[in-house]
Amino acid sequence: MAKEFKIVHESEIDGTPQQVFDAATVGNSGWLWPMDGEFEPRVGGAGPYGSTVTAWDPPHRFANHVDGEGGFFNSLEYDISERPEGRSWLRYVHSGVFFEDWDNQYDGAAKHTAFYQHTLGQYVKYFAGKQAAFADIQGPEASKGPDAFKAVKAALGIHGAGAGGHVNVAIAGVGDVDAVVDYQDENFVGLRTGDAMYRFFGRNAFGAVVGMTVHLFAGGADGDAAGAAWGAWLNGLYS
CATH class of the missing domain: 3.30.530 (Alpha-D-Glucose-1,6-Bisphosphate; Chain A, domain 4)
Known part of the structure; x- marks a missing residue:
């Protein structure tokens, strides 16, 4: 049975909002995995894996969404605020649907999110702008x-x-x-x-x-x- 989930993760990153925005939209190979295509830089634009850009306001907000069969959907949101001394605050939200073993999948996704967002911060601090x-x-x-x-x-x-x-x-x-x-x-x-x-x-x-x-x-x-x-x-x- 399908059941929706929502994971929210917030963190301070040692990098500018533009560096964080770029990491989320073009630098994925450096901290996540290479995307299958690029994001069309506008609301309503096409994105990887059949997704649609639902927010594009560089360097402060980016979001995309994909729908699938049987009620599946997957949405990612990045809200980025400027902090002093070249830092940023990132509020990341991942929402979607799990179809079975909900508790285990949610636990795994939440823990993976914390690790991936830490890795994003490491990428921005040490390797910003580089592809891998x-x-x-x-x-x-x-x-x-x-x-x-x-x-x-x-x-x-x-x-x-x-x-x-x-x-x-x-x-x-x-x-x-x-x-x-x-x-x-x-x-x-x-x-x-x-x-x-x-x-x-x-x-x-x-x-x-x-x-x-x-x-x-x-x-x-x-x-x-x-x-x-x-x-x-x-x-x-x-x-």
């Missing part, structure tokens, strides 16, 4: 186990709770990755280097496999090669 070579990597079926994400943390050398500190991990085909731990909780880990961000998702908590994304900002970076290397590393944790 991107890779999305999914673990094997064995990574659905209840303790599967602990293997990722152990392999990265992450212990305890919270962000802060550094990790150094050797990845065959990539080399040594020396990174700041910019995010860590039970289900997610974020690593940041001078020219990359790595995001790890403990989706085993929500009935899926463990996954990760790679965002490479160095010129000439090869997302496919990095994805293959990290994929071999991730799969090796469960073999």
Whole structure:
């Protein structure tokens, strides 16, 4: 049975409203994933995945909406206010429909939202305006186990709770990755280097496999090669 949801997340971002607006509308590969097309910059304009732009007021408001079969819809809203010293306040609203397992899906979506919005803030602060070579990597079926994400943390050398500190991990085909731990909780880990961000998702908590994304900002970076290397590393944790 279809049931609507609404997730609201607010955060201060170390960047201007224009940088935040651009990140939401053209810089998605740097913090989320590459969009399938571009947003037509006007209310009523076409957007990726068959969506329609429902608000376009740069740099303060952007929203889009998509309808589907069986009562499905998905809406994203960004309200951006200027703060002192080049900062911004972002109010992000995601609303839509889940068709089954509502509580689990809502819990997963809310926790993913917090992580993605943190990653947006990291992108704006450190890599604003840059596109990224991107890779999305999914673990094997064995990574659905209840303790599967602990293997990722152990392999990265992450212990305890919270962000802060550094990790150094050797990845065959990539080399040594020396990174700041910019995010860590039970289900997610974020690593940041001078020219990359790595995001790890403990989706085993929500009935899926463990996954990760790679965002490479160095010129000439090869997302496919990095994805293959990290994929071999991730799969090796469960073999």
